[in-house]
Amino acid sequence: MFEYLQQLLHYFKHSKCTLYVWIYYLAFAIGAYYLVLLGIFVLQFLNKHIIRRRLDLLKRYGSNSWALVTGASDGFGAEYCRQLAKDGFNIVLVSRTMSKLQAVEQELKKINPKIQTKIVQADFTGNANVQFYQNIFDQVNNLDISILVNNAGIMLNGRVDLIKPKALTDTIDVNVVQVCMMTSVFLPKLLARKPRSAIINVSSMIGFTEAYAGDAVYCASKAYVNFFTYAFAEEVKDRIDIQLFTPGMGATNLWGNASKSNLLGISANSVVYGSLRDLGREVNTSGHWNHEVQSPAMKPLSQSSIFQYFANKIYGISMLEK
Numbered sequence: 001m002f003e004y005l006q007q008l009l010h011y012f013k014h015s016k017c018t019l020y021v022w023i024y025y026l027a028f029a030i031g032a033y034y035l036v037l038l039g040i041f042v043l044q045f046l047n048k049h050i051i052r053r054r055l056d057l058l059k060r061y062g063s064n065s066w067a068l069v070t071g072a073s074d075g076f077g078a079e080y081c082r083q084l085a086k087d088g089f090n091i092v093l094v095s096r097t098m099s100k101l102q103a104v105e106q107e108l109k110k111i112n113p114k115i116q117t118k119i120v121q122a123d124f125t126g127n128a129n130v131q132f133y134q135n136i137f138d139q140v141n142n143l144d145i146s147i148l149v150n151n152a153g154i155m156l157n158g159r160v161d162l163i164k165p166k167a168l169t170d171t172i173d174v175n176v177v178q179v180c181m182m183t184s185v186f187l188p189k190l191l192a193r194k195p196r197s198a199i200i201n202v203s204s205m206i207g208f209t210e211a212y213a214g215d216a217v218y219c220a221s222k223a224y225v226n227f228f229t230y231a232f233a234e235e236v237k238d239r240i241d242i243q244l245f246t247p248g249m250g251a252t253n254l255w256g257n258a259s260k261s262n263l264l265g266i267s268a269n270s271v272v273y274g275s276l277r278d279l280g281r282e283v284n285t286s287g288h289w290n291h292e293v294q295s296p297a298m299k300p301l302s303q304s305s306i307f308q309y310f311a312n313k314i315y316g317i318s319m320l321e322k
């Protein structure tokens with residue numbers, strides 16, 4: 001190595017080129033390097049969003065196996081149920097509201113009359129202690145669960161001292177404790193299967209950006225899911241496909257009507273399509289191309305004081321003015 005450097009220095013010393021020419025060569029080489037990187041990035045992006053197709057998930061995780069989805073009664077969760085039912089998975093629907101769960105169950109039976117379904121009614125807030133999670137597990141222990149989708153989540157806006165304390169703990173219960181406890185309770189069963197299994201933890205693009213004013217608890221809860229998932233993916237990746245799913249705004253009830261009348265609010269169908277397309281291929285994905293472009297752009301934007309000012313106005317202190 002040292003010899004090689006000496007030779008290079010010797011070459012520079014005795015070369016007839018002026019300093020300007022060498023600077024020109026250097027700039028050209030750096031430019032070419034970044035152009036190649038950009039080209040690779042563009043090709044990978046196009047491949048992912050235009051050419052890539054979903055793996056044969058039923059073959060990968062086992063025919064006749066079950067997918068368990070939390071927050072199955074609405075939004076992304078109901079859409080995971082629809083798309084996985086279409087693929088041939090039996091579905092366990094877990095959520096709070098029985099009437100909504102039954103409506104989704106009826107839909108699934110029409111989408112794929114061959115599959116079986118099971119409803120587990122559960123509210124992840126309040127009394128959701130260790131025994132509560134064990135009870136959920138006991139109700140489905142006889143089923144060959146191959147995919148666990150920890151999707152249930154709630155949004156919470158407002159400055160922390162202006163929010164009712166119960167809403168604070170509810171949000172942490174659903175967004176944080178649920179993800180950790182469902183994973184912990186189901187992991188031994190998923191690890192013991194012969195075919196591979198999968199866990200999808202639904203986080204948010206927000207978990208990567210700088211936390212912003214007015215959404216402190218929600219941002220922090222999603223950052224938890226990101227750290228948790230990255231760490232335990234390393235622990236079990238030999239047997240289980242782990243996906244940290246970090247979408248941007250989707251057109252669901254999470255935002256009330258805001259996201260539905262908004263160009264950034266992508267349909268639940270497209271959002272979930274992106275997640276399942278990348279399952280078994282990447283640990284982290286934001287799914288839809290729109291969210292993949294937004295995600296890196298949001299980070300510097302959310303660091304700006306003007307962004308924080310408006311976020312605080314819209315979400316944080318707006319409660320003071322009511």
Ligand SMILES: NC(=O)c1ccc[n+]([C@@H]2O[C@H](COP(=O)([O-])OP(=O)(O)OC[C@H]3O[C@@H](n4cnc5c(N)ncnc54)[C@H](OP(=O)(O)O)[C@@H]3O)[C@@H](O)[C@H]2O)c1
Pocket residue numbers: 070071072073074075076077094095096097098100122123124125151152153154155174202203204205246247248249250251252253254255259
């Ligand atoms: N929509 C977005 O823009 C967006 C963006 C990034 C990430 N996400 C994440 O995506 C996930 C799904 O959100 P979504 O947009 O589909 O929301 P959604 O349409 O409001 O659906 C939320 C689901 O979670 C369930 N849930 C809420 N509280 C619960 C509780 N205490 N116990 C049990 N289940 C409960 C709801 O059940 P009930 O219907 O029975 O109440 C519902 O099925 C969340 O983790 C969210 O943070 C959403």
